[in-house]
Structure formats: structure tokens, C-alpha cells
Amino acid sequence: MNLLKVLKRVSMLMALLIMLACNETKSLKKVSVDGETKVSHPSLIITAQGVEDIRNNLGSIPIFDKTLEETKAIVDAEIEKGIDVPVPKDYSGGYTHEQHKKNYVNMQKAGVLYQILNDEKYAKYVKDMLFAYKNLYPTLPVHPQPRSYARGKLFWQCLNDSNWLVYTSQAYDCIYNYLSKEERDDLEITLFKPFADFISIENPQFFNRVHNHSTWGSVAVGMIALVMEDDSLLNRALYGIKGLDMDPSMKDNDGGFINKDGKAGFYANLEEPFSPDGYYTEGPYYQRYASYPFLIFAQALQNKKPDLGVFKFKDSVLLKSVNALLNLSDADGDFFLLNDSQKGMSYYNSALVSAVDIAYQFGGKNPELLSIAKKQDQVTLDDAGLSVALGIKNDLEKPFVKRSVQLTDGPNGDQGAVGILRKNPIEVVFKYTAHGLSHGHFDKLSFALFDNGDEVVQDYGLARYVNIEQKGGGNYLKENKTWAKQTIAHNTLVQNQTSHFQGKYSIGSKYHSNQYIFNVSNNNVQVASAKESNAYPGTNMHRTMVLIQDENYTNPIVLDILRVNSSTQNQYDLPFYYLGQLMQTNFEYNKLEVPSVLGKSDGYQHLYKEATAKSSGDNMQLNWLHNNKFYTYTAVTNAADEIILARIGANDPEYNLRNEPSLIIRKKGVKDALFVSSIESHGTYNPVTELAIDAYSNIDKIEVAYNSVDYTAVRIIMKSKEEKLFVICNNDNQENKTHSITLNGTTYSWKGVFTLI
């Protein structure tokens, strides 16, 4: 035996040991096909061993059985309708777009049904459809709709073509052995290889970058590579197209850079956008979208190439990402709105069904995930779904408890964070992240507030009706840029009616806010505090959100302290996007005869000014009703402050915007400013009993008791006369230092960055 042979033996043994060590990986069955030993199919997502196990458990695993039943009903109905592979024509929402989308979803389902039910009609359906695509695809030019920077062939953008390939690869894997070698060769040579090349080599501006688009691209190429066992294609998927010379200033349709630093491929896409905490820099809405390809491909890689140990990559970032994403949802499971996000997206999305099942299967079978799976009321029809179904069947479930948490942003976790403060029923989402790539909004230090799953102080989200064709083809509307991304559309500070970073992605994407303190060790005084000094050069902002629970009241109070220091005199606007019907204010306002438009640019052109008021110099209060709950916003104001009651909807020629209200506190011609306010959810209304309970604020007054470079102290005086004093160090976030201040002759001392007395 020569040295080479010894080395080969050793490395094979090692690979075997690694495989054995990874106890979640089913052994790959070897079968003899066409006289040669080959890895069996399916082996990508559902495995041959998984099929055996599933068949053995069918009928006794309720959530799996139910999903199977539903899936069968859907696919049977589709088979009944017959195969429809139309010539591509439409944008999203249009007929051909939706049909091709349906096709890949149904092929994937049919493939799985073939394996589980062992009924050839499903294999035949997939085969017939694949051959219909094989016949169509080579005849296709680039898609006729011109809007994308990377037009696909079946769809108007390569992104959707990639979706198609990710699903179809799974279907192909499922019927691989059903097809003859000739049939497989025909499909691979005529359809799959050219398809993979088109979305990669022929569209490097789509494929060779770090972005959710290219994640789909890499995974599409990687999935089909794994089925075809084409290692060269797999390398392209994992590491990008090598030796490509791309213009670093090139941008996509959203204004994002295509590829500024030359990174590409699945690993780069995994490395870059995820922080060590598993936060995806674009925000949860896009994380949800990207999580499917990330996790489905990781699952396939783990099954086919276990030695790559993909789930261990970057300290198990993929598994952490599922946990992070679930934590970025409100009490109803709806995702918080950070950057471009459509309201109503939740962990009930099928991508999250996959994510939860995969994370359960490959992440140590965390029993808390079972409670989410149970709410989802469906599982993936594969090995992971079987594990979850068995876990639920065996009552292993524990509640998934969402706690206050800070999720860092940036590949190394040093580009700011999202801070989530929770105290039932209130959730405060405080954003001090990096920009969030091309889907980022210009809203440093913005926040939103949820009450038992209802958004009460809102983030507008995106200006788009996803897949609703009558609204701009279901794509981003121009108001997304002119309104939704602008600073004034968010609950944060606007200086001189100009958005952060001048609303320029090229500037904003260079910076991030910095976390100052996140301390939730005392459940009754939870603090998240962060600073931003680049949004407006020469101006420093420091915002602190505090969740204070008083035992005398049911709900916690939110205290919001925003300090601004600038080298120049400015106008500062702080908008507050309450949702609901104004009940009462403690200030007199003048409603205009007809609304006027608030400004000319930076989103101001989309706001109507409905009423104005001059501050009395005392607290201003706004009391409102939303979803039968009473809320009050109380803010410290100066006599010079202006209060504007505004409404979204100006310069909206096509009714693309929602006409929702806002209150803006405006300070003019000042260098430094201190905005202090509180938000309470204090009462309820019942339209059936017509009882209004605790309709008024519990707060008598909030006041700035002290404010210096070093400390800010805010006193909250309740109507019960009880007082609270919150003090924070402004420039020293060491947890163990002792501080003191003297107010009216009384000295208060404490250890740490803040105190509540």
C-alpha cells in the first residue's frame, strides 16, 4: 500500500467518523443503479431513510398526517386541472407569474407525495411538468417585462427563476429514480444546467453578491448541483463565480450596491448579513424570505455533504437565526417592522414552518420550537417534519417564551443592534442597527410599540402591496422611496426637515448606531439606550427607552428620553405615529379649514398638516383609542415648542398610502434639545357592554429633574401622587461605577448606568 492509498483510507475513515459523530444525519443508503454504486435518491431534504420512517409512522402522527392530507388535496386538485406551463409574460400578480409559481410549489409537493405515498401518479405529474419546462425553456428569450436589473426567463426577475429552481430541485430529487438515465440526462443537459448557468454566469450582477437575491441564486444552483452531484456547480454555489471583474459602483433596482467588495457565494451570503446573534441585517421580513433558501440548502448540504458541517458554521449562526427571527415577532407571531416589511407577515409563513422544523431537527431538538410548530399547525413533509410530529405526539412541547433581548447587527456583531423590551402585554422595538442593505430605512434610533400583538405606535413598513398586480405590478411603489424610507415616516428625530444621511444609501450604508446600554436584569426597570452621531454630522443623538412596571398598575409605562446635542442651531421634529382615533388632548389645537402639505421633500411632501398648537410650556397629552384600548402619550414641552397634528396621504396621486395620523413635536432654532415622553396603555373599552375602564392617563406629570452633560434625571408623578425618579449617566456606560447627583438638596447615589428611585 503506497502513501497515497493510506492517506485516502485515512480521509475516508475520518469522513465516516464525522458522519457518525453528526447523529442527526441519516446514513445515506447506497443502491446499485445501472450497475454502478450510487447514493440513493431522495437524499436532499426528504431522505430514503426518512421515507421509511415516515411510512412506518403514518396514521399515528396527527400534525404530519393532517399536513399530508392537506397537501394531497391540493396536489390532487392540481393534477385534476392538468399541466399548464405558459409562455412567460406577466409581472408578479399576473397570470403567467402566478402559474409558474404554483407549478414549482406543486412539483415539490408532488415529489414528496410520490415518496411518502408511493403512488406513481405524483411522479408522473412531476415528470410531465419537468418535460414541459424542458421543451419550453430553451425557446425562451429573456423575460419581456423590463423592470428588473436581472431579468429572468420564466419570471421577470432572476430572483423568481431561482425560487423555481430551489423547489424544482427537490422535486427532481424525489423522482430521480423514477426517471431513466436518458430522461435525467435530457433534463439536466437541456433544462437544469442551462437554467443554473443563466441565473449565475449569465447574470453575475444578480448572482455574485451578498444580498437576499443572491442567496436564492446560490442556493438554487447549489440545490440542483447536489441532486446532479455536480461538484463544479456546487463550488460556484458555495463560493461564487471566480475571477469575475465587477464594477463596484453598480446598483440594483432598490438602489443597493451590487457588489462593492467582491464577496459572493452561499458562505459569503451567510457570513455577511447575519450577526453572531443570528440577526439578519435587512430585518425580519427579509430574513423570513431568505431563511427558506438558507435553511433548506443547509439541510441538503448536511444530508449530502455532512463533512461541511454547515450548521456549525459561524458558531451555529443558522440555528441562532431561527431563534432570533422568532424573537422578532409580536405576541401574535407577526414580525416587527424593521426596514422594508409588509404588515401581517408572520411565523405562520411556510418558510418559517421549514425553519422551525429544520432548527428542531438539526439544532438539538429544542422543545420550545414544538410549541411554535403546534401553532403553525403544519410540518414539512420530510425527516425534520417527522421529528417535530413525533415530538408533539410525545408531549415534549414547552412554551416558547419571548423575553427582552438585544440582537446585535453586523457580521461581527459590532454594528449596533435591535433592542426588544418586553413586559406583558407591551413590546418596544428599538432600532439602532446598521443600514440594512438596500432594504434599509433612514430611521436611526426609531422605535415601535406593540400591545398584546397590536401595533399601537407604528412603523409604517413598506409602500408596496406585495403581489397585488393592480398596485404597480405588486412591486415596490415609488412612495417606498419618497415616503416609507424617509426619516419623517418613522418615530425618530428629523433635523431641518432632512432625512438621516441626506436619505442617501451611499452614506447611510457606511454607518451604524452604537448601543450604549441594554440592561433587562430587573424585570421592572428595563433599559435600552443607544447613540447615533453620523445621521447628521455635527449632531449627536442619544435615546433611551425604559419599560417601567409599577405594582399598582396593570401595564408597564414606556419612558422615552431623547437627548440631542449639535454644534449648530437646527429645527428638530419628533414624530409620533399613534394608530387609532384621537380622543382628547390637554392642549388646544387649531384645526385648519383644509389640510396643508407639510413640506416639499424627504417625505414631508406626503404629510398633511391638519392642526397646529403652541405648547403651554407644560406637559402635552394625547389620549387615543385603538382596538378598544385607551392610550396616552405625555411629553415634556417648552413654551417655544410647536405641536403639529398630521396625517399621511399628501402627494399620493394613486392612493398608495394609508391615511394614518401622527403628532409631531417641533423645536426650532436650538442646538441642544431634550425630548422626554411617556406612553401608557391604561384602559379598555368594550362596545358590547359599553363600559370604558380607566380611560385616562395615570400620569399627572413628567418633568426633567436634572440634565447635564453627565446625567439626565426624569421625574414621573402619578395621579396617585406616587413619584418615580429615573436617572441615567449620559457618558459612562460602565456597569459597576458609582454615581450621585443632588436634587433640591437631596443626594441620590447608585451603582451602574441608571437607576429608578
Place this chain on the structure above:
Amino acid sequence: MNLLKVLKRVSMLMALLIMLACNETKSLKKVSVDGETKVSHPSLIITAQGVEDIRNNLGSIPIFDKTLEETKAIVDAEIEKGIDVPVPKDYSGGYTHEQHKKNYVNMQKAGVLYQILNDEKYAKYVKDMLFAYKNLYPTLPVHPQPRSYARGKLFWQCLNDSNWLVYTSQAYDCIYNYLSKEERDDLEITLFKPFADFISIENPQFFNRVHNHSTWGSVAVGMIALVMEDDSLLNRALYGIKGLDMDPSMKDNDGGFINKDGKAGFYANLEEPFSPDGYYTEGPYYQRYASYPFLIFAQALQNKKPDLGVFKFKDSVLLKSVNALLNLSDADGDFFLLNDSQKGMSYYNSALVSAVDIAYQFGGKNPELLSIAKKQDQVTLDDAGLSVALGIKNDLEKPFVKRSVQLTDGPNGDQGAVGILRKNPIEVVFKYTAHGLSHGHFDKLSFALFDNGDEVVQDYGLARYVNIEQKGGGNYLKENKTWAKQTIAHNTLVQNQTSHFQGKYSIGSKYHSNQYIFNVSNNNVQVASAKESNAYPGTNMHRTMVLIQDENYTNPIVLDILRVNSSTQNQYDLPFYYLGQLMQTNFEYNKLEVPSVLGKSDGYQHLYKEATAKSSGDNMQLNWLHNNKFYTYTAVTNAADEIILARIGANDPEYNLRNEPSLIIRKKGVKDALFVSSIESHGTYNPVTELAIDAYSNIDKIEVAYNSVDYTAVRIIMKSKEEKLFVICNNDNQENKTHSITLNGTTYSWKGVFTLI
């Protein structure tokens, strides 16, 4: 034995026979108290026999046991807090108002708990509170808040004082035997008698009329009369104050006449506002409010004076009224909005729990009512509640099926009607009633549309936040008169920007619309048609609503045909209050830079004009999204028609109105007009899957195929090219006559008032 004695014997025997014949009436137990034979207590609502039966069944009647448990928890907590009988000070929503309200509710509950649980702590609680009231009441002047035409003592209006007495009488009945004769005399002389006199003799403008206020007044007096066995007081309750000379032109706060025709007392209040179908002329929101006193008193009368046969009065109108009221609710149980009504009121209101249980007990134990009771998930803690609980326990329940139904208005059923067309999931509520007393709106031939319990084409309802003190003390807001009652606030025709009957109650209350045809015998072509000729003298309106179900589509189409003929040239506005977000129109509109105000009076001053369009002369379509469903409004228009996109909210200095959208079709300078339109609920959107299904209208075109004095024919051409022709006779509503028209050489013949070909 002399003749007198014989007659007495005979009449006693007859009374006994009547009592025996009325098998629902429990025999009243006679016991010896203070040496004299007396009817036992309780005997009003819960009876002594009922108490026995309840005690025998406790623990085995889940819905009753659960209600008892909940009631006990509430009352125990209140007893813990101690008794609080404050000096009256506030309007509704304010502290003293809400406390007195809580007190009477809790006394009633505690009385019942004493009987069922036989625990003296509850009797003592009631007794202590009654004596606190006994001590307070004689010291009270009229209530300090001056807004009511009939100020109470405990509350700002006699209405609420009456509420108090209705509940408190029940509590008193329950602890009657717990008190000594001296205690009872003290309470009756110092509290109950003066209380009853105050709300009747001392406030005849409140008591002696036909109105929901006086219903409460009569019942309050009647209930305490029954407990005290004071027949003179009972006569006052049943027949009003006799020999009173009232000014017939006197009006209440709502602008309603106090007593135009001298009718008064419980029977008059029962006779007048209820139609033979059980429709209450003020509408379901106030019927719900009035139904509690009507039914609770009827129950008490039936128990105490069975020979009056109150449930048989006017062909059992009280029992019919419960059925009518349940039919006036949408799929979720929320009442339709007719006249002054607050959204969200439903058959889950406690008044309806009583109504349903009483109707079950005294109306032949209709098993359909059990399904409503089951949804309500509670029962009354008395004999009726026990019957319902036993019915549910014994699985007697049948679904309460709401069908298309016409409910006539007016004491004799000849003052128009409400027509409800139903075809799952659509409900059309078409109003061609009388005015509805002081709570009526000026909206002849108006309609609203519900889709699976969601209001989609809305009636605005009232401009009031009931019991929310910060909004005008929780009372009617001035916008109720200037906006909510005006014609332009409704989905019906406005001539020359003036409300029906000039918006004058004195005129409107004289007239009613007339039903023309209501035919729902064919479930797939349901027709309600009505005429109005008094709203605008010289102008005749004829509106026909048709619900058409085509087997090729999931949901029915609503066809709306409104013919107007006038002796003068006018401007006609037809508003359409769609709820939701505009998706697309098939016409180009010009959005104004800032909205302008649409008019100066009659509600127009509250509408912003946001955009205008000139009709192309073809169909106009508006496609919108509401609660994730897609809708389209399609209307035939002429080239001269103007289209206005409007929004509610102008001249609303205190944010009392909701800023919701409207589309108005305007025809200028014409005598006759024909408005034809269709409404479709055709598609869905899912924000989790982001799938838009059937987002577009299924209708290619609707056109007027024929229009003469005698016939109107409308053709609906579907996108599938399928055509439908609906023809209606305009001036002949005989069901058996044969008609024919010839269109383009083809003659169509049919029998009856309409046909769909």
C-alpha cells in the same frame, strides 16, 4: 251564597284555570309571613320554585354553573371593596355615574346569589347598599349636570335612574324575606315610592310618552310596583299617568317630540314602536337597549300577573321581537347599523342574554335559541337561564339559521320595512322604513353590505363614543346631527345637496318609504325593491337591490338599480361608502394638491373632496381591498357624470369623526336619472403567503338594456362572456301577471315582477 260571592268564586276559578293553562308559569308559593297569607318572594324574575330547581341542578348544568361562578367572583370582589354610594356629580363615563351603575348591577347579582347559594352575606350586601341609598336619596336635589330634558337624581338623566330601579327592584325582591317588615316599610316609604314618583309624576315629559326612555321609566315603576304589590303604581306603569295635559310640540334633547298624541305607559310603548314582525322602529341598536326592560318586565308580569298574558300581546310581538333582533345581526352577531347605532354592539350584550333566555322559556323553547345562548356562553341566573342550561345540557340545540327576511315597520306593519338579503357570505341590509323616532336618520332607501360579518359598504352609524367621557361626556356629539343623520352620510340619493325632508324631524317623521317587492323564493335571484316619494317633494325614487348567485362564482353579485324621476331639474349625488384601501380605478382621476371641502351644509361640510374625474361615458370601476378581501364596484355612468373621491373629516374641530373614504357619482341638471351598479366580493389576499387570488372583478360590463316607465332591464356581461339580463316591472308589483319586452328583436316574456334571464 249570594250572587256576588258566586261571581267571585267563578272569577277565581277562571283565574286559576288561566294560570294552569299557562304551563310556563311556575305556581306561586304561598307562605305565611307575619301571620298573613302572602305571595312568596322572590317571585319577579327568579321564583321560589326556580330557586329550588336551580339548587337541585347545580353542578350538572355547565353553562349555568360557569355563569354562577363568574358572577360570584365579580360580586365577591365588590363585597371585598366595600359599599360606595357617592353623591351624584358626573355625566356618563365619570366616576359617580359609573359607580351607581355598578351598584345596581351588583345588587341585582348579589340578590340572585343570595337566593341560589343561600349565603346571607349577599343579602346583607344588598341590604346595606339599599339603606345607603335610602339615606342618600331624600337629601338629593336634581342632578347637578344640566344637559338632559329630564334630569335624574342619581344620574344626569331620569333614564339612568330608571335603569337603577329596574335592577334594584329585582334585588329587593330577592332579599324581601330577609328584611323585617319595618325595614321594608322604611325602604319603600323613603326610597322606592319617592324614586318611582320622581321618574314618573315629577317627570311626565320623560315618563308619559312612547320612546325607549319611557319604556325604561314604565318598567322601572312597574317592577317596583310588582315587588311592593302596589296596584296603583302598577297601573301607572302599564297605562301612563292619567289626566295629564302635555304640550304636544315639546321636544327632547334629540329633537324628538315628547308626546304628540298622548300615548303613554308600558302597553303603549309596546304597541307603538314594534311592528307586527317585531321590528322596533328605532332600529336594532336601540331595540337591544329597550329589549331588556320589555322582556324583564314581561317575565315579571307573567310570573306575578299571568292573567294579563303579556307574552300573547299583539300576536306575541315580544317573542317575535327577539327573533327579529337576532335576524338584524351579521354573521358575527353584530347588529346592523340602522339609525343611531354604535358599531360593535352585538347579541353578546347582556340584554340579549336575557332576551334569548326569556324567549326560550316563554316562547315554546325554540331549540335554535340554544345555539345563540351557547355562543353567548352565559345564561341568566334564574328560571329562564336554568331552562336554557338544561336544553344545552340535553343537546336540544339546533343552529340558528339567518335567512333573507323582510321586517315591516310601523305599529300595523304598513310603514315600510327593512329588507335583508342573504347569500353566504354576503348580507345586504336595505332600509325603507319609517323615520325611527328621534334616533332616525334621513336615509330613505339606503343600504349597507356585509361580507362574512365584516362591514364592507358601511353605514356610518352614530357620531358618539358611548360612555367615553373624554368625548363630550360620552353623549351624542354635535356631529351626530350635522353629519351622521344627514343623507349624504349614507349610501343613498341626495338631491341638490339637501338632506331628505330638509333634514327636519317634524317632516321626516310623518312619512315612510313603501315596499314594492320582496321576493326571496329563488335563492339565486333575491330581490328587495322599494319606493320613496316624500323625501323630495316632486321626486320619486325607486331602488331595487338584487342578490344574484351564479354557479360559476363563489360569491353572489349585488345589483343595485336606482331610478329617479322628478318634475324639476336637479343635481343628484349617489355616495358609496366603501371601507378599505383603494387599489385601482378604471378611470383617471385628478387628486387635488390639498383636499377642499365639498359643501356648506347638510353633512357636505364634513366631506373633503380629494379627487375628481369626468366619466368616460362607460362603466366606472373602483377596486379596493378590505380585511384582505378584494371588492369591485362597477357603475353605469354617462359622459356628463362627475365622479368625486371624498373622505369624511372636514369641519371636525375635535377629531370626532372617522376619516373614511367615499365615492360619489354626481349627475347635474337632470330630471330623471338611472343609477345602476354592481358590487362584487371576488378575491382574497393573504399577507402570510402573499398570494392575491382573483384580485380583479369578474364583470366585463354592465349596461342598461332597456328603460321605460314600465320596465328597466340591466345586462351583466361577465368576463367569461356569459350574459345575464335582469328585468323589473317598474309600476306593477303583482306576482302573477305576465309581461314581455323586446330587445334588439328578441322578445322576453316572464311572469311576475322581475326576471333574470
